[in-house]
Amino acid sequence: MSFLSRPRHAHSVAACHSLASRRSVSPTQLRRGFTLVELLVVIAIIGVLVGLLLPAVQSAREAARSMQCSNNLKQIGLALHNYASAYNGAFPNNGYSWPGGYPSDYSPFAKVLPFIEQAQLQDLIDFDIYMGHPALADLPVGLHEAASTRVAAYECPSDINAALHGLEMPSGASIQIAGTSYAMNQGSGLDGVFHPGNGTPSDGLCWIGAKVGFRDVLDGTSNTIAFAETLIGGGISQATPTPTMDPAFYRAASSTVDDTVAALADTGDINSVSTYITSWTGDRNHYWLRGSVPSGPVINGRMTPNNAIPDMVRGSSKLSAARSNHTGLVKVCLVDGSVRNVTDSIDRDVWHASWTRYGREVKTVSSE
16 A cells, blocks of 8 residues: 555554653753753852852962062072172172262162073173262163163062053153062161161161171071062152052152151151151152162161051152061061061061161061
C-alpha cells in the first residue's frame, strides 16, 4: 500500500504518541531561563563576593608596594655603605659652600647614583657646574636631562605624586624635574638647626659641607636614622593661608621657622601655628638633584611621623615630618642599612633620639 493510501487512523495514532511524549516532559525540563528573583539573587551574591574580594586585592597590592618601598630604602642604605667605602668612610653630604653665593648643593641622592646601578645617569651630571641661587638663576642647561630623569629606586610605589613636576625658573622658562619619596637625615630639629644649606652643623648626618662618617655615629649605626620616607608634594600651590590644606599634599609657607614655631608645632594643634602660615606649597621633595633648595630631599625629624601639623618652610629652612601613604606608619633606613617600620604613635622622645648621631639615648626605633 502506498503512502497516499495509508488509512486516516494511522495519522491519528502518530499524533497521540507525540502528545503523550510532550506531556511526559516535566516543567523543569521545559524551562529555558532564570526567573527575575533568581537573577536578582545571583547578582546580590556576586556583589557580596566582589565586596569581600576588593579589600583583599587592595591589601595585597599595598603589601606588594610596601615591600618594594622597603627594598628601595635597602638599596639606598647599601649605596650609602658603598659610597662610604669608596670615600674613606664619609657619607654623602648636601654640597659645598660657594664663594659669595648660594652653595653648590648637589644632593646626597645625586652622589650615590653609581651605587644603585645608575652610573650612566650620574654621567649626565657635571658636578663642576655651579647651579646658582634657585630664586635668581635658571638651572644650567647641561643639567636639565639629569634633573628630569626619574629613578625608580627613589620613588615609593605608594606615593601617588611620584611623577615629573614642572619647575618655573627665574627667567620664566619651565622645565620638568624628578623628585624622590625619601630624604636624608639633617638632624632631630631639637638643636635649632632647620636650614640644611647654610653650613651650620647639626646633630644629624647631612648638611652643606658636612664631613660625617661611620666614626661619628656614636649612638651606633643600628640606632640612628640615615634616610626616611616623605611624600612628594602634589604640585599645586595656594597663595592664601586659608583654608587649611592636607599636609600629605602640601607644606605650609611660614613667616619664620625657628624654635618658637617648632615648640608650637610640638603641641600637635594646627591652630597653634596657623598665625605663622602665609600660603601653601606643593613642591615637597620635587628635586632629587639639589639638596638645599626648599624642594630638596633633606629633612629633620622634629615632628613625629605623618603629623597633623604641616611641614613648615621659610626659604630653605624646614620644620618637617617623615610621611608616607602606608597606613599608620613610615619606613626608615638606619645607618647600618636595615629598614624598619615606625608607627605614627611612636613616642616623641624615642623618635627624636633616632635622628641624633651622638645623643647617647637608651631607646630608639630599633629598640621599640
